[in-house]
Amino acid sequence: MKKAERKNSIINLPKTPTGILGFDEITLGGLPTGRPTLVCGGAGCGKTLFGIEFLVRGATQFNEPGVFMSFEETSEELTINVASLGFDLNDLIKNKKIVLEHVHIERSEIEETGEYDLEALFIRLGYAIDSIGAKRVVLDTIESLFAGLPNQLILRAELRRLFRWLKNKGVTAIITGERGDETLTRQGLEEYVSDCVIMLDHRVTEQTSIRRLRIVKYRGSLHGTNEYPFLIDETGFSVLPVTSLGLEHIVSNERISSGIKELDEMLEGKGYFRGSTVLVSGTAGIGKTSTAAHFAEAACKRGERVLYFCFEESPSQLMRNMLSVGIKLEPWVRKGLLRFQATRPTLYGLEMHLAVTHKYVNEFKPDVVILDPINTFVTGDKEFEVKTLLVRIVDFLKVNQITALFTSLTSSDCRLESSDVGISSLIDTWLLLRDIELNGERNRGVYVLKSRGMANSNQIREFVLTKHGVELRDVYIGANGLLTGSARIAQEALENSAVLTRKHDLELKKREIVRKRREMEAKVETTLADFGSEEAEAIKIIEEEQEIIKQLELDKTEMAKSRKAGIGKIATKTL
Amino acid sequence: MNQMDVNSDIRTKQKPKSGANDKWVLRLYVAGQTPKALTAFANLTKICEEQLKGKYSIEVIDLMKNPQKGAADQIFALPTLVRKLPVPVRKIIGDLSNTERVLIGLDLLPVS
Incomplete structure (x- = not known):
């Protein structure tokens, strides 16, 4: 119409x-x-x-x-x-x-x-x-x-x-x-x-x-x-x-890796949809930027172009920090696949941000756009405007089949799901990073809050920042709930030792049987040997007896001979 | 008409004061022979004859014929009278029917 x-x-x-x-x-x-x-x-x-x-x-x-x-x-x-x-x-x-x-x-x-x-x-x-x-x-x-x-x-x-x-x-x-x-x-x-x-x-x-x-x-x-x-x-x-723009953009069935193997596994083992909008939200220092950097690196490795808007850190600071978790971004910048745009959100108004985003996206033609983080836009009570701004950015990126990853800082005093400037409805895949405080430790957990169009994992996985980047570990559910950090390690050790004990037991049993078999065999051997000697003795006695009998008969014949009696008649009768 | 006479009396007094023997260069911008243009020209010559007899020149520029000339003197209304000399340049717009205003505009009459 x-x-x-x-x-x-x-x-x-x-x-x-x-x-x-x-x-x-x-x-x-x-x-x-x-x-x-x-x-x-x-x-x-x-x-x-x-x-x-x-x-x-x-x-x-x-x-x-x-x-x-x-x-x-x-x-x-x-x-x-x-x-x-x-x-x-x-x-x-x-x-x-x-x-x-x-x-x-x-x-x-x-x-x-x-x-x-x-x-x-x-x-x-x-x-x-x-x-x-x-x-x-x-x-x-x-x-x-x-x-x-x-x-x-x-x-x-x-x-x-x-x-x-x-x-x-x-x-x-x-x-x-x-x-x-x-x-x-x-x-x-x-x-x-x-x-x-x-x-x-x-x-x-x-x-x-x-x-x-x-x-x-x-x-x-x-x-x-x-x-x-x-x-x-x-x-x-x-x-x-x-x-x-209407909601008429074409969607892609292509899946692209998030850069974190275990995270891909949580998303049907394939990662995000191309052209989808991903939100990574979480409290301060939880690893949102690292997740974003992983994604950027993975995209660059695939030969795609990434436009990274950072609103809190300068590009060089960000690159240095990411190096500490083993993400090397600098080579991609030099290759021209990765571009940073660093501006303070307060530098200009929201619309200007939108316009600048537009301009750079049109200029650079990226496959992936990262906005890190989006909620620095929110100053004062401009939430509605921020939402409109994000709707526009999301729309714009979707139409251009650009995969977008936003990070969002949630303050710890409000509910994690609600605080993300009301844009949850725009988001296709929402990863929630949360801290799990337990046993005097603060550990990171990650779960997929939602992911449109895929059977995502329902697990909360522990999120660990290592020298080789982000790794996700299985979370142990103990009697006191989730186990993370050292509690998880302790639990792991406990489980390991239990397995070890069992193995020992098994070994022991196996050896016992071997021993018993040997014992039994030895017994059989002695019995056989005893029997052998008894048998030999018996045979010997029998032979001796027969010898004696022969001798006796011989003696009888001799006697008969000497008496001149019929030997045959007498012998036959006696025998 | 009475007023005109009054004006001319004052004018005579003023005459030696303003610029004495200077040559007056006036330009009248018009666009074709419109009634307003003709009125303006008639009014102008009348005033000049009365006030500046013998020491003035009037150049009539028809913008219909020479449209490019309008920009030089920043003409936007018609008819416009421009006093090129003596300096400073003065502009009077309209058909010059209000003689008193014209005289004030030409500096031939002090603003009272």
Whole structure:
């Protein structure tokens, strides 16, 4: 439906792209072609710059020359002012891409006598437009006329004529106006320019200034209605239309390692999803940054690009500290795969942070972005704004399929789960690092609070920082609950000794059996030997007996022989 | 008309005071032969004839024909009369129908 509407609006109303980062997105194409647009706002909110950038981008990117009619600054001043933003006006003027026309009105030099009109302004503007074939015009700030000319009646009539004249000329114009007390502009310019009104705002809340842009009206077109933060930096204007994005990003099924083997195991053995958002939260000194650094190192090892925003430590300090747990980040920095962006969160407002994040991400095109930590943003009661900021960052990164890892510090006096600036719903994988205080020790435990789309482990594992990085140990559940640190080691020792004792017992039993068998065998042998000797003796006795019997018979025969009796008869009868 | 006469009386007194023998260079910017332009020119010549007879020159610049000339004198309204000489430069916008204002503008009349 949205698409269809967008199509319609393009057909109905031709638009001129401004080339200003993000602005064309929220206006779905740019400013209305051939119509004047009013840009209003307070002092120093960037009206002039908006106009200048509109012209410069038009001249350089869309080949549409432009005229800048200034009522305040002279051409020289203007050229110098915008040079700081990287625009070379002189060059563009030389190439007939831009004309700067300065209209100087000095009240003290002017005497009004009777009827007049502002035809000369028209002629000058017309001449400037025709001299380079301009398609774009900026009038900055036409309200100066009100200060210079006392006759308001003539002026108002002439302004009305001017805007009609601009429309007839077919130029896309920007008219800037100072904000009034009750009205959009001090002189009620919105009365004349009614096609498109853009409001710029520059607010200071809690000593941080925030620039915002809002499209008050845009006749004949859809547009984003929110207040969009914008910033002005060395490359000009950028508007951040991030919340306009829907939840339509493509998801990846690819899994990437967290850099910690045991942690991967807790996440189905595969690690995070690519393009997901990971939050590592925990109390101070628990190892959040180490977890992040592991992830960064792992990504670099895979040849991916990592953008690391550190808000608390300087890059060199961070690298040194990570070296102590065996994570070497420096080589990756030198290879250009890892880039640090270190800024104090208080340096600029939230929107600026968002914008800076955008800018660097667009510039560096990383696969992984780390924000360490996110809650330093929270100063005072800006929680809601922080949340919006993070939503925008998360959205932005997701759309670009960038895996994001945030660390978040939770203070120990509030519940761990609740304190993370209310962004839990945005997070895909949430690792909670917590300290476990037991037996006079403070140890680290880690568990996966949630992990969308995977069967994650429900275990609390002990988290140990070693010289070779983070290691996760099994946690022992004893009678008194969790055992960590030395209690765990004691428990380990206890278990080890129990196993040892059993082993001993087993050995002993085995030996006993061997011994018994030997005993038995020895007995058998002696019995056999005894038997053998008895047997031999018995045989011997038997043989002797038989000898004796033989001898007796022999003796009988001899006797019979000597008596001359029949030996045979007698022998047979006796035997 | 009565007022005009009163004005001219004062004017005569002022005349030696302001710039004496200096040459007056006046420029009148117009855009085409509009009624306002014609009125302004008529008014101007009348005043000059009365006040600066013989020592003034009027250059009429038509921006319709020479649009680039408007920028040099920072012209934005029409018609505009610019007093180039004597310095300082003065600008008077309008059809010059209010003679008193014109004289004040040209420094021919002290602001009372």
